[in-house]
Amino acid sequence: MSTSPERPTVIVTGASSGIGRELARAFALDGAEVHAVSRPEGRGAEVARATSAEVGRAGAVTHHPADLASLAATREVARRLARDLPRVDALMLNAGAYLARFRATEEGFERTFALNHLSPFLLTHHLTGALGASAAPRIVVTSSGAHAMAGTIDLERAASGERYGAWRAYAWSKAANVLFAREAARRAPHPRLRAYAYHPGFVASRFGAGGGVSQAAFRFAQRLFGRTSVQGADTGHWLATESPAPEPNGGYFQDRGAKRPAAPGRNLAAAAELWRRSEAWVALEPELRWPRPEEPGAAAGAAS
């Protein structure tokens, strides 16, 4: 695998369905080389082939199988991508799920938190060098308006899943996405790096297909009120491609506009604490650590 110098290189996680599939398609239509990550047992390979055929370019989308709820699998695919891609222009951290019932990952973390927050955190650190090779690197995380329901995030409970509540776990993970983008912009080791979180709207995707009693009603509401995945992907694609880069760096967006996040997404102390703890939870390799904003090397560009 090698990147073409003239084509933008984009990584999209969770590109086998819904919003991620449409993100991959939009970038492929732009002429980008798209690297899609989703689970080995899913439809990722088939969808990558179908999207490449649709845009009329063999290999426009390449599928990389990995269960991103596993930190070991995330690390493995991240190392492979970092080794093979000399440059990454946009890192679209989109894979995510709502899980009706508690499940622990192989590393012992609550699965929603591992998939929706810890995996993108780890992936980002491994791809920092490749992002630094881009003239306009962007990190875009698909968060959710559900972050407003997070209240105060209990980080220990979020990570362990103790006294699990599915919506609370999901809201905490999506607030973590907003805080991650803020702190990434503050710590960015490359001055050109932009980091954003966005709400795609209520989208009629496969989201929520994981079961649970209330799921029938949820899916009915999706059919009645949901927007399409194409509409859901629009702001993410815009954040990754718009020039000049949307402001504020580190901000939260919806429908191509900056939006003030709800209180759980504005807590700067929580953002710094989440970052610090996440470094320990993912057992981050010391050489991949991003400097704290007050340390030399941080670009200090976040929304205030």
Ligand SMILES: NC(=O)c1ccc[n+]([C@@H]2O[C@H](COP(=O)([O-])OP(=O)(O)OC[C@H]3O[C@@H](n4cnc5c(N)ncnc54)[C@H](OP(=O)(O)O)[C@@H]3O)[C@@H](O)[C@H]2O)c1
């Ligand atoms: N739909 C909404 O209304 C809505 C609203 C706000 C935010 N969001 C956010 O939007 C993002 C995309 O969701 P969507 O609506 O497009 O749902 P979706 O259709 O269910 O897509 C989720 C994607 O994530 C991948 N994924 C799930 N678990 C994975 C794992 N363990 N490892 C690797 N990939 C995994 C899935 O691929 P495989 O199953 O093939 O692995 C799929 O490609 C999520 O972060 C979600 O929180 C959605």
